[in-house]
Amino acid sequence: MTPVRSEPELADRILGGWLGRIAGNMLGKPVEQGDLWTRDRIDRYLRRAGALPLTDYLPEPAGENDGVALRPEWQRCVRGRIHGSCRDDDIDYAILGLDLLETHGFGFSTEQVGELWLRRLPYLQTFTAERAAYRNLANGLKPPLTATHDNPYQEWIGALIRADIYGWTGPGAPRRAAQLARRDAVLSHSGNGVYGAMWAAALISAAFTAPTVRHALDTALTVIPPGCRLARTVRRVLTLHETRMTWEDTLTTLSEETAGLGWIHTIPNAAVLTAGLLYGDGDFTRTITLTVRGGLDTDSNGATAGSVAGVLTGADAIPGQWKDPLEDTVRSAVFGFDGARISELAARTVQLAETADV
Template structure:
């Protein structure tokens, strides 16, 4: 059981994902593929791990192809040098509606997360097939398991989940829950609250790392975050923690940590993105960090009345390098929206480009950010947006949470039907030390107390 939970740590387990990540970044690593395959044939042991560690170091410094068409800086000053002057615009906001919008964000994120957890990791064909077969399509409530033996066998339905990293032992079907469950999509939002309350708005990446080490169990961190914790415990400091032996550096982990920075920077997307950057580089690089900056900036702009959602997306994109892969991908989604392409066609196109049955693609920032953008642009009510996020596949709980957060902050708590948030007691349960049970009212008030207003 312990070995099953010790994922994302052995060097030899990282080689295949590192190779794919390098290809994403335009690095010339093809000559090293045979060496990867040779190491993978070695028996488990110290020799295999040492050779894998050495090869990972070589992969990390491979040269970039001369024909790579993107410009993707990593340090903050270089990122800023690619942006337009308008990126630093501060937008007027109405403080009278802050409390309702913050409430909408917290409830929207929590509900969207819980809705997507039971089918996390399922391909969209299985999600839709099971929901139709079990009479839960279209989605109108939290998802249930079934006791029908044929359906349980066909869709591998079970209630026990001994491999989960969040110290819960049951799948989060509705009948298995009596409260909002612990999950990383909520842990990191609360962890950011703790970070700001302890270190203030000028926190550093080292403060973020310290908050992690003091605040959450290592097993409650996944992929890039777990690698970063491993790096920290060997004396490596940010931003190297996000770069060193970390093939998950452009996965979705940083993007799901963005929300709180947008919540506390109303109308100030540059400030939201700056905080997201300092948080993101602890575990991610390039488009992994850009995803967090983009979502934080978008949330900041959700406070601004008079902007359409499309305009919020377009202005949020001004916070990330315009010649990055993420900027190109989100711009494509926006162009499809403007030209009248259907939502389903956009989702099908994302699935054609990325294979959700491969964990590498399933967890990448870019396809998930594209789906989040499409779900919010094409849907004008909360239920439609968050259920679309779940039905579209890829990282269902992460995307459901982010879509719910964006929609809730834009429209306020009243936009979220009461059946969602009345299903459980109004308490967020987390792994965060000292914040294990946070009432929504407390979270809303403490978030408002941290709002950064600049003129």
Template sequence: MRLSWTQPEDLLPHALEAARLDGRDQREIRRRWTEAGGSPEPIVSGASPEPAPEHLRTLARTLLTELDELPEQPALAAAEPEDLDAILSGGGPALEAPGRDFEDRLLGAWLGRAAGCLLGKPVEKLPLEGIRAIARATGNWPLDSYFTEIGLDPWVAGKYPWNRRSRPNSLAENIDGMPEDDDLNFPLIALTLLERHGRDFTTGDVAQAWLDLLPGGRVFTAERIAYRNLLDGYAPETAGRVRNPFRDWIGAQIRTDVYGWTNPGDPATAARLAWTDARLSHGRNGIYGAMFVAAASAAAVTGAPIETVIDAGLSVVPPTSRYFLAVMRGLELGEGDLSDEAAVDALHAEYGHLHWVHVLNNAALLAFALARGAGDFERTITLAVSGGWDTDSVGATAGALTGAVTGAKGLPPRWIDPLDDRLASSVPGFAGTRFSALAARTAEVSR
């Protein structure tokens, strides 16, 4: 078995790339690795097919530690702070309190998150041209329904295979309720944290909840590294900083909607809770993604216009950060004159050098879909998923935000009815739970 996102020889190329993107001088470490016979090319899938020789594995562990010890660039540290007070130094927008339709908006957020995630699940990891080819071959382009393999040309199917875990339960002809996904598991854990500890939970409480509620095989990339480091005895406040090349990836951004849903109209508090959660596994832009989504969610459940939702998210992100710039680029394209496909192509030309699970490319795509979708649920989730990269995660966040703005009663039945108000999950206590029950529990926590 080749476990992904954990083998030292597979982590090191990702760590070299992360250091390069941060402007840290990793050239000497790269030279030592390649001269020893190691490959500098990151494995996209997270695991090479065969284990490296033991001398390379030992060297990789050493070099990962040396990369952690490289000095930070002072300009980057100033532009992208990790201290909470420094991040939240600016003020947020004034928001209206939620109305009597608040619980319907919560249900819309849960259902929207599920539908957007489900739409993206079967094409997760596929290249952009593969998503377009499959959709066109089945008469579903531009996207206007869940993916299907009915009528799919065998040649296209062979060239662009579905995500193997999602094909049995996420194609239109197979959907029977919402299947398990980490994009839904983490909101369940956030809800559990708030029910157990209230708004005063700590990063240590988040760590304990993961160890109590999540099998190790249900966490990936930065979360898997932090999970392993917790088991290795590192404190929660440092577990995400050790030999972790994925701190700027998307994992924390998928975990924090509930902090916004339970703090309606209060983006700053939602962002503080998101920071407390995200710092277990992420840093800098990975943390900003978590804070952006939490703050935007706090606005969305008040029924605010999508422009206000985006502004609320940006109000808790340092304007000098790469995350802020990525969101602004997505908004620019979303509000511009390029066609949908041409705008997405422009994003891929600018951000295509990043791994498909990185936070920056996916943040730009999310912002594009939100801006061009203009609050329309179906338009937004189909734009988000048809843009590629981390399709289920971006689809989930886009669906949650526009689902909250729309409210459950206004969501198109053809996207919601297949969910059958049921969610599969391995998180204890949530197997077969109802979205309507989750909305009621979320409303109770918000009080």
């Protein structure tokens, strides 16, 4: 984990972010239903399959009941069956963000984010806050009303999963990355939903220059209000980690303290993500597997953890069992991008990062 010092290293770290995001998303996708696939149930599934400790994509179900409970896409997301990525909104928004910056530059407006959604993104491939905002856009509302009108999901995780591109294109500039993420997030979110996007963008940006993942997490906290619930929750995880509490006990404590918010809310998911990053301690495999085993919104948390870990390590250092099955191919619902090469998306991201200050 060393700061980026050269163009080839920047390219490797950005590719690492893309590969990490996609691999982490694929890892968590089969068990993406946090009210059903709890942390205990995920580990029981893995024990029955003889897959603990987890070092690869999820195994096929050992029993018929588990197969029924998994997400229907599981047959394309478990080890031995993966040939390129599955389509998922966690990846669609990274692609859409790339298209946004290529089309409008870093001076884009929130209104332009909404216009791009309407042109590029199918309505039925949006969910929760994004679907509410999309509907509001189609009905003629403008930001910030698109986020607040008839939208009970304003503090859910949707804006956070859209933030990676602003971190990847702003290496070592966390405050700038956070401001770009905020401009995007207010289309559909408010409060901690927006802070989650700012925090994630800053975290990924800081990972390019931070000596450790703890340094990146500390830096990311500086871009959001210190008294907001997101900041307090992240600091709580940091404190418990410092006391040498186990990963399991840390998550149990945070689960009790965030009870009632629901499994797609930003706050409990940020706790799971922070714990995965801290206890993963810069190791790519350990980071994404702990994060997904933490439950809740497993594919979204796995994706963001993989993005941070991939930037920290670089693509070359990501073990082959994670990147080889992706076959450098991504499926996407974003018009014009289905079947794109991951390496091409990363190369285009590098071009944006190199011109960010121009």
